[in-house]
Amino acid sequence: MSVQPTEKVYIEILKQIKSIIVEDGLQAGNKLPSERELSDRLKAGRSSVREALRALELLGLIETRRGEGTFIREATGHRLVEVLASFILNDKKARQDLEETRHIVIKDCTELAVTRCDSSTISKLRELIRQMDNGGQKETSEVCRKFEKIVIQSCGNHLLYRLYVELTGYGSSLQQAKSYWQPALCKEVLELLEQKNPEKLTNLLSKQNDALNAIE
Structure with missing residues (x-):
């Protein structure tokens, strides 16, 4: 089954957000650019950026703090670690x-x-x-x-x-x-x-x- 264009955009945005984190030298605890700024920098729609950020948050890679913004989480806080552990190391x-x-x-x-x-x-x-x-x-x-x-x-x-x-x-x-x-x-x-x-x-x-x- 071929990948739909919207899925391609979504994956590409995830990759570009990762590049921004590297380029800006962001580390755990640092604040990510706002949704609007990411949309401008990536030349992408706000809804696509929002979906990409939501995916990162579900994995526990970032966290949103009301009134403050979105921040990179410590690696030890990743839900992905717990999920993989429960399946792979059983x-x-x-x-x-x-x-x-x-x-x-x-x-x-x-x-x-x-x-x-x-x-x-x-x-x-x-x-x-x-x-x-x-x-x-x-x-x-x-x-x-x-x-x-x-x-x-x-x-x-x-x-x-x-x-x-x-x-x-x-x-x-x-x-x-x-x-x-x-x-x-x-x-x-x-x-x-x-x-x-x-x-x-x-x-x-x-x-x-x-x-x-x-x-x-």
């Missing part, structure tokens, strides 16, 4: 593959972080360790996740970081993801980051992963 082998891949990404990011994290990052991590020591179980769990995320982000490789975010998003959708990094591990990671010792960090994370696999 068997044990797929979940195991996800955890294995997530571990590989975490290990690679942490190795890079050894040479790339700065004194400001180290200070933030030290403060999080103090919070772990003073918080309750729920608060400590949240701080551990924040600690892990900051270390991964400090690797300086945006693609690896995005992989980490997406893999964690899939796992969370399945209620399977668990932070590898409990307080004791966080403290060891911080110590090895301060020592700038990638070999020991790799061994530490490998042993941690082996231990997790052994109890599953």
Whole structure:
């Protein structure tokens, strides 16, 4: 069956909106141009632009705030992640593959972080360790996740970081993801980051992963 002209216009507008996001350097949290401005820039009808924006919103890629405009959402908020997870990762082998891949990404990011994290990052991590020591179980769990995320982000490789975010998003959708990094591990990671010792960090994370696999 041939594609109708209206469908071609709709798909083309989606592609052009993506190009505008790239060209304008827009990131999560940034405001998109208004519907009228997009219509002018794309030389397209307002109704077609509106449909394209509606599709992006249904996927959870953007959100409309009354009286403020339309904004790009964080990747972890994508409904698409949850939908794909429920269909694709519905068997044990797929979940195991996800955890294995997530571990590989975490290990690679942490190795890079050894040479790339700065004194400001180290200070933030030290403060999080103090919070772990003073918080309750729920608060400590949240701080551990924040600690892990900051270390991964400090690797300086945006693609690896995005992989980490997406893999964690899939796992969370399945209620399977668990932070590898409990307080004791966080403290060891911080110590090895301060020592700038990638070999020991790799061994530490490998042993941690082996231990997790052994109890599953």
